[in-house]
Amino acid sequence: PKTHRVMTLADHISHIITQDFARNQ
């Protein structure tokens, strides 16, 4: 069966922000 990664809205937001700043370094 498909598995899901579950995270909170706050963690999802933090993850994207960290990713964005790392990419623009």
Place this chain on the structure above:
Amino acid sequence: ACPVAPASRSSQEVWDSFSQCFTPAVREVVEFAKSIPGFQSLSQHDQVMLLKSGTFQVLMVRFCSLFDAKERAVTFLNGQTYSLASLRALGMGSLLDAMFDFSEKLGSMGLEPDEMALFMAVVLVSADRSGIVDVGAVEQLQENLIKALRSLITSRRPDDSTLFPKLLLRLPDLRTLNNHHSDKLLAFRID
């Protein structure tokens, strides 16, 4: 634009697409923040910390325009409209109720788009300070943005001295929304 599936799909599938549509929305807030005069002169650390604590609240303000408090319905940018009842299946009933109340209050103020954008900038720099290194710089930026917001609103409505204070009263509402709901769970399918 949120590709939320039509009702025929399982609520898990609806949930997957709902979770997906958060990602571009968050990236847009990051781009918005970088356009705020003075934001990029903060240290990168403090920029990241403010975004982490304030993005959910900025999103709540942005999503207000999707909420029709009278009809109790949400219309995504792709034109799909969902009644509050059908969205309850996603298990976000309490967040949605809070969003309808908040959007009703904010919507009733009739802000112009540029006033709303400046208000969102104030929301972001007013976010929780824990983790911020140079609190003084953030407070100075917040003060400047609040001053700009006050002069923009009062210049357009010289005889209405209540709107600006009423607008600032939305900040604690947003913080409550954030504290109650940013721990809601999203689910991402791992293929």
